[in-house]
Amino acid sequence: MKPSRHNVSEDRQTILRRHSRYSLPIPIDLIIEILLRLSLKSIARCRCVSKLLASIVVRPDFTDSFLASSLARPQVLFACRKQNKNDGSKTPRPVWMICNPSTGQSFTLPKMESRKRIWIRCFLGYDPIEKQHKVLAMTWGHTKAEDHQVLTLLGGTDKLAWRRIECSIPQYGSPGPHNICINGVLYFKAQANRSSNGQDIIVCFDVRSEKYNFVKVMKRVVHPAAALVNYNGKLASVISQSPSHYIFDTTRSFEMWVLQDSEKHEWSKHIYILPPLWKHISGGQNLYFVGVTGADEIVLCPKSLFREPFYVYYYNLKRGTIR
Numbered sequence: 001m002k003p004s005r006h007n008v009s010e011d012r013q014t015i016l017r018r019h020s021r022y023s024l025p026i027p028i029d030l031i032i033e034i035l036l037r038l039s040l041k042s043i044a045r046c047r048c049v050s051k052l053l054a055s056i057v058v059r060p061d062f063t064d065s066f067l068a069s070s071l072a073r074p075q076v077l078f079a080c081r082k083q084n085k086n087d088g089s090k091t092p093r094p095v096w097m098i099c100n101p102s103t104g105q106s107f108t109l110p111k112m113e114s115r116k117r118i119w120i121r122c123f124l125g126y127d128p129i130e131k132q133h134k135v136l137a138m139t140w141g142h143t144k145a146e147d148h149q150v151l152t153l154l155g156g157t158d159k160l161a162w163r164r165i166e167c168s169i170p171q172y173g174s175p176g177p178h179n180i181c182i183n184g185v186l187y188f189k190a191q192a193n194r195s196s197n198g199q200d201i202i203v204c205f206d207v208r209s210e211k212y213n214f215v216k217v218m219k220r221v222v223h224p225a226a227a228l229v230n231y232n233g234k235l236a237s238v239i240s241q242s243p244s245h246y247i248f249d250t251t252r253s254f255e256m257w258v259l260q261d262s263e264k265h266e267w268s269k270h271i272y273i274l275p276p277l278w279k280h281i282s283g284g285q286n287l288y289f290v291g292v293t294g295a296d297e298i299v300l301c302p303k304s305l306f307r308e309p310f311y312v313y314y315y316n317l318k319r320g321t322i323r
Contacts, residue, residue: 032056036069044105060131096122098135098153110160114139114147121145123179125186125207134207136186137162138171145171145190150210169212171203180228180235184208187235189222202228202235204262216265221257227289229298235259238289238298241271247287247300249279254289254298272298272315275322287313 035043035056043066046053056062099106112120123136133153138145149162171190179188186205200222204213220226221237225245229236236258242251256270275281287300297314314323 028056032062032065035062036066040066063131096135098124098133109135109151110162112137112149112162114149123181123186123188123205125181125184125205127184127207129184129208132207134210136205136207138167165210167212169203169214178226178228180230181207182230182235183233187228189228190214213262215259215262217267218257220255221267225288227291229289229292231256231258231292232296235262236292238292246303247282247289249282249284251278272317273320274315275320278322281322282313283311285311292317 031053035046035053038046043057046057048054096109096112097106098109109122114120119140121138121140124133125136126133135151135153137149137151139147145167148165148167150165151160151162154160179186181187184207186207187202188205190201190203191199200217200219201214202217202222204215205211206213215235217237220239223239223245226237226239229238236256238254238256239245240247240251240254242248247254251274253271253273256272257267258270260266260268285302288303289298290301291299293299293314296317298317300313300315302310315321316323
């Protein structure tokens, strides 16, 4: 059964007439304004309150407005790897799941059929035009990406199926954990050839067209300690200027490389200085970059998620302050 979709241009009064039997005295515009002030978890619960609220919260224009307003209330999501299931074979079988931490909903992805039983890497991307989430997966054998497949996340889980796609860009080296989707393009690190000193690149996968491209980069941009982040709608890579490339209490600065033109492979470099009291604030912890908030704050957290007490740090790029 296909999920129902509402036309973005649908008149709000049409919704009121459709549900006129409820005789709601509150104007529809006010209802939407109230809903936009709720948390995502509360929005999910509203789908079960009435058909009127359920029809509102699934409208594409409402979800876009809610996403825009949510940027002013940034949240940090921490993900931990769960032990793989063992089905009796010698090697534990990896199980891929899609989870919504706000609503608590989750489901398991279907098994990816591959000709080779080797390591599989998955990425989650979003197409803002078609309003679709897609999973990109590939096998990695002898340091090269092969057997590229895509799965489109539909309303139900009974019709999910992998589809093979073509990739004209050779990809070598492990993609690592750092990847990000910005404006419908999924980015991750790779190398263009097999040699140890091969050209470092960032692979660009267009979620809507399912086509590959790439951007040439300097080695520091794709260093294992560098984090790919969304900086004002542009791809950026953040890395410490310390010898270890992580943030310590003795670190004085870090750098950000921002992609200005993907066709010309042009990047701009920005250096940010940590405040003098940083060595007293960090408490001797080893930190790494995890993202950028909508308020232009770099988010840092300890390498170990199980350290107590656990602190998250925010560096304001405009003011140069830490909180």
